[in-house]
Amino acid sequence: MKNSYLILFFVIISTLHTQTLSASESIAPDWRMRFSAVDRDSYSDTDTSEELIFGRDIAARLLGQYKLSDNENLQKYVNLVGTTLTQNCIRPELTFHFVVIESVEINAYSTPGGYVFVTTAIFDKMQNEAELAGVLAHEIAHVTERHIVKELSLKGAEKSAVSSITALLGGASKSAEIAFSQAVDKAVDIVLRDGYKKEDEIQADANAVILCAFSGYDPSGLVTFLDKIGKINSGVGKTYPVYDVRLATLQRAMSDEGISGMKLALNTERFTKAMKIEASVNPFDLIRNVIPGGTP
Numbered sequence: 001m002k003n004s005y006l007i008l009f010f011v012i013i014s015t016l017h018t019q020t021l022s023a024s025e026s027i028a029p030d031w032r033m034r035f036s037a038v039d040r041d042s043y044s045d046t047d048t049s050e051e052l053i054f055g056r057d058i059a060a061r062l063l064g065q066y067k068l069s070d071n072e073n074l075q076k077y078v079n080l081v082g083t084t085l086t087q088n089c090i091r092p093e094l095t096f097h098f099v100v101i102e103s104v105e106i107n108a109y110s111t112p113g114g115y116v117f118v119t120t121a122i123f124d125k126m127q128n129e130a131e132l133a134g135v136l137a138h139e140i141a142h143v144t145e146r147h148i149v150k151e152l153s154l155k156g157a158e159k160s161a162v163s164s165i166t167a168l169l170g171g172a173s174k175s176a177e178i179a180f181s182q183a184v185d186k187a188v189d190i191v192l193r194d195g196y197k198k199e200d201e202i203q204a205d206a207n208a209v210i211l212c213a214f215s216g217y218d219p220s221g222l223v224t225f226l227d228k229i230g231k232i233n234s235g236v237g238k239t240y241p242v243y244d245v246r247l248a249t250l251q252r253a254m255s256d257e258g259i260s261g262m263k264l265a266l267n268t269e270r271f272t273k274a275m276k277i278e279a280s281v282n283p284f285d286l287i288r289n290v291i292p293g294g295t296p
Contacts, residue, residue, distance in 0.1 A: 055113025110139035129267035134222025137208035
């Protein structure tokens, strides 16, 4: 039975990808080429492998602070939406993992290497799948743009960086072990407390709406969600730019990319069903006959 679910999963993802290409092929046709070329020469395969190890340690720290949601169906649903987006990811060498954690905070987090976390509270403020896709795409963008890695100046040894993940991981000395732990601590602080730089958040927003549109989701989902969150006095405001500035910048970016007026899938009904899903219901049934780009 487990194998049949896996086979069905890949069939569905393949169908989603094929069907949404026709709906999105006119959206910034050079998007993948443009964004894939950006910054690619600045890191190597070695950097990527070290990034994965570094990101796993950060993710482990997060899971040590938050309880994993025991709603397996919600976990599967979020992974299906996230995986649909990553079919168009500009870093195909990464395997993304999407995790729902228990928290009253309305927030989402990501770590290098492709670990994306969303809190249970965030779903109460969402009205459709496009909003969920927007949030996941924003976190995916933080990963693909290597924001934490750049902030901490962590590069492979061949780059001769002052702080090298390779050196930190390969060092047998106690000082190297301490340095690696301190780098993880700093990364956790960025994710949970200090937040990304304003320009990193703006870049993640812009990349997210393009990724959503390219994947068949209405890019306005992120805009409507951020508008709601910006009006809520919560911890999320500590780590994000002023929302009116952020929204204005995002809307300008959408206009520049020619996607501001696009009416793609919201998938409101499917999202509503997923939020009410019972333990006995197979979440694959929710999307078997509904694809992004179809009727909301």
